[in-house]
Amino acid sequence: MAAAGALPRLALGPAFEQLSRTGGYGGAGGRYRLRRQRAQALARCLPARAGPAPDPRSAHGGHRRSALYRRSGRKALRHAHDSNGAAGETRFCHDPRVAFLRALGDAGTPDVRRLCVIGDPVAHSLSPAIHRAALRAAAIEGDYETVRIPAGTLHERIAALQARYVGCNVTTPLKEEAAALCDRLDEAAGAAGAANTLLLSAPRVEGWNTDGEGAAFALAQACGVADLRGLHVAVLGTGPAARAALLGLAAHGALPLVWGRRRDGVAAAVALSRAAQPWDFGAVDGVLSTLPPGAELPADLEEALRGSPAVVDANYGARADLGERLGRHVFEGLGMLIGQAAASFRIWFGIEPDIEAMARAVNFRLRGGVA
Numbered sequence: 001m002a003a004a005g006a007l008p009r010l011a012l013g014p015a016f017e018q019l020s021r022t023g024g025y026g027g028a029g030g031r032y033r034l035r036r037q038r039a040q041a042l043a044r045c046l047p048a049r050a051g052p053a054p055d056p057r058s059a060h061g062g063h064r065r066s067a068l069y070r071r072s073g074r075k076a077l078r079h080a081h082d083s084n085g086a087a088g089e090t091r092f093c094h095d096p097r098v099a100f101l102r103a104l105g106d107a108g109t110p111d112v113r114r115l116c117v118i119g120d121p122v123a124h125s126l127s128p129a130i131h132r133a134a135l136r137a138a139a140i141e142g143d144y145e146t147v148r149i150p151a152g153t154l155h156e157r158i159a160a161l162q163a164r165y166v167g168c169n170v171t172t173p174l175k176e177e178a179a180a181l182c183d184r185l186d187e188a189a190g191a192a193g194a195a196n197t198l199l200l201s202a203p204r205v206e207g208w209n210t211d212g213e214g215a216a217f218a219l220a221q222a223c224g225v226a227d228l229r230g231l232h233v234a235v236l237g238t239g240p241a242a243r244a245a246l247l248g249l250a251a252h253g254a255l256p257l258v259w260g261r262r263r264d265g266v267a268a269a270v271a272l273s274r275a276a277q278p279w280d281f282g283a284v285d286g287v288l289s290t291l292p293p294g295a296e297l298p299a300d301l302e303e304a305l306r307g308s309p310a311v312v313d314a315n316y317g318a319r320a321d322l323g324e325r326l327g328r329h330v331f332e333g334l335g336m337l338i339g340q341a342a343a344s345f346r347i348w349f350g351i352e353p354d355i356e357a358m359a360r361a362v363n364f365r366l367r368g369g370v371a
Contacts, residue, residue, distance in 0.1 A: 003058055005057065006055060007044055007113070007242065017284055028132040032139055037065070042120060044090070044271055055352030058364070061292055064139075067077055069271055073314075076123055080241065087351060088363065090152065095221075099336060105285075112141050112142055113135070113141065113164055113169060113348075113349075114142055114143055114144075114164060114165045114166060115131055115143070115144045115145075115146070115167050115169075115348065116144060116145045116147045116161070116168045116169075117144070117147070117168060117169040117170070117171060118147045118148075118149045118154070118157075118168055118170055118171070118174055118178075118185060119148070119149065119170060119171035119172055119173065119174050120148050120149060120150045120151065120154065120172075120173060120174075120369070121148065121369045122146040122147065122148050122213075123146065123148070124169060124217075124317060124318070124319065125171065126316070126317070126334075126362055126365055127144065127146075127169055127337070127341060128144045128145065128146060128338060129335070129359045129361040130338060130341045130361055130362060131144040131160075131341060131345065132144050132203065132361065133354075133357045133358050133361035134341070134342075134345050134353040134354060134357060136357070137282050137353070137354035137357040138349065138353065140349065141183040145182065147161070147168075149174060150366040151173040153175070154174050154177040154178060154181060158181055158205065160213040161200055162200045162203075163203070165197050165199075165200055166183045166199075166200060166348065167197070167198060167200055167344070167347070168176050168178075168197075168198050169196055169197055169198075169202065169341070169344055169350045170195060170196045170197070170198060171196070172240075172241075175195060175209075175240040175241075176193055176196035176240055177190075178194070178195040178198060178207060178222075179194050179209075180209035180283050181205055182195055182198070182205050182206060183204045183205055183206065184204070184206045184207070185207045185208075185307050186208045186209065187217050188206070188208070188209040188212050188244060188247050188248065188251075189207045189209035189244075191242040191243075191247055191272055192209050192211075192212075192240060192241070192244040192272070193240070194209055194211075194240030194241075194243065194244060194252060195207030195209055196208070196209050196210060196211050196240075196244070196340065196344075197206060197209070197210050197340075197343070197344040197347055197349060199348065203369045207268055208344070208347055209244045209247075210339075210340040210343035210344050210345075210347075211240075211241050211242045211244035211248065211336075211340050212246075212247045212248015212249065212251065212341070213243035213248055213250075213339055213340060213343040214234075214245075214250050214335075214337065214338070214339035215244070215249055215288055215312075215314075215336055215339075215340030216228060216249055216251075216252045216254070216274055216339070217335055217336065217338070217340075218288070218312050218331065218333065218336035218339060219231075219233055219249070219254075219286050219288060219312060220336035221312070221335045222310040222311075222331045222335070223286045223309070223310050224310075227252075228248075228249065228252045228253055228254040228255070229253030229254070230253065230254075230255070231253075231254045231255065231285040231286065232254075232255045232257075232283070232285050232286045233254045233256055233257065233280075233285060233287070233288065234257040234259060234286070234287045234288045234291060234304075234308075235249070235256055235257065235258050235259070235260050235269075235287075235288050235290065236260075236287065236288065236289040236291050236301075237259075237260060237289065237290035237291050238258065238260035238265035238266055238268065238269045239290060241290040242258070242260075242269065242290040243269055243272060245288055245290060245314075246269055246272060246273060246276055247272055247273060249288075250272075250273040250275045254275075255275050255276075255277075256273065256275060256277075257276070257278065257279035257282075257284060258276055258277070258278055258279055259278070259281075259301065265327055266278050281300055281301065281304040283307075284304075284308055284309075285310070286306060286309060286310040286311070286312070287304075287306075287308045287310070287311045287312065288312045288314065288336075289311065289312065289313050289314060289322055290314045291322075292315075293315055293319045293320070293321050294321065297325070302326060305326055305328075306326055306327070306328055310331065311323075311326070311328070311329075311330045311331065312330070312331045312332075312333065312335070312336065313330050313331065313333055314336055315332070315333050315335040316332040316333040316334050316337060317332070317366065337362075338355060338358050338359060338362065341353075342355055342369065
């Protein structure tokens with residue numbers, strides 16, 4: 001499918017601006033009111049109860065459910081605990097209607113929203129923990145899963161994804177394939193030729209690229225500023241994530257500088273924005289590396305990185321090895337991950353996610369918990 005039409009460009013929301021000002025994940029104003037409003041709205045959309053009508057003669061004046069209904073409910077309760085529970089915070093689904101729908105795996109009802117991240121590999125991804133936390137905080141019934149799809153096979157799986165999920169995130173190596181399959185792309189995804197967020201509203205597939213928003217968010221945090229305008233920021237790499245980061249940084253007023261191994265790749269990346277230039281290892285305000293773990297670094301590049309005020313590695317967890325190799329503090333890609341995840345959440349649901357809850361889920365997961 002060829003991209004036809006353009007989607008509105010994303011912008012950093014109020015939560016992003018607050019984080020840039022405070023340098024943290026603080027501020028939960030209105031969160032509980034939002035939860036209550038979402039819960040009330042979802043309750044109005046719930047279908048009629050399945051199974052026989054309530055029996056007034058039963059011990060609790062309640063609902064005498066069929067065997068299938070009881071089994072489905074128990075299965076859904078276990079699924080809710082396994083998928084969404086956390087130590088000290090066991091989360092059961094108390095509404096039997098939602099439990100029944102969850103157990104049947106119905107992704108198309110108003111009260112069940114299934115999301116996923118696709119790519120290869122995806123087992124290490126923190127996206128499920130982040131988005132499950134955001135779903136809980138917003139009182140949205142749903143789940144977020146990982147789906148491994150090897151390179152070159154996305155076109156074979158897109159129909160199955162549309163049937164099960166309302167949206168998905170896309171990671172390496174599928175971002176360019178995803179963009180090529182979209183009916184519509186936003187400006188950033190169209191320019192970068194890569195999409196990391198899909199809205200699977202069958203029969204159409206719409207794509208966005210939120211990596212640029214995540215990069216702007218992470219670098220603002222690393223540099224300790226609320227505004228990137230006028231800052232010289234180097235981007236290492238010329239792949240899909242690097243191109244999207246360059247566009248996002250330029251959109252927020254930064255002056256991107258590009259380094260890559262191939263001159264043609266650097267030239268193509270620089271051509272995306274009038275503000276971009278090749279990086280000759282001069283002084284910068286910050287650096288974002290989109291290079292894979294273990295990538296070989298020239299000696300002059302290593303020296304420039306050691307002298308930079310702030311360095312962000314787009315990798316995170318065990319894959320983030322740049323700091324150890326340089327012998328200096330390097331920000332992992334968690335800020336970028338949370339930033340792009342929050343932008344994706346706004347696309348899917350049209351509301352601001354609870355970034356504080358998303359950050360807590362990441363910290364819990366990194367400490368060895370299951371979220």
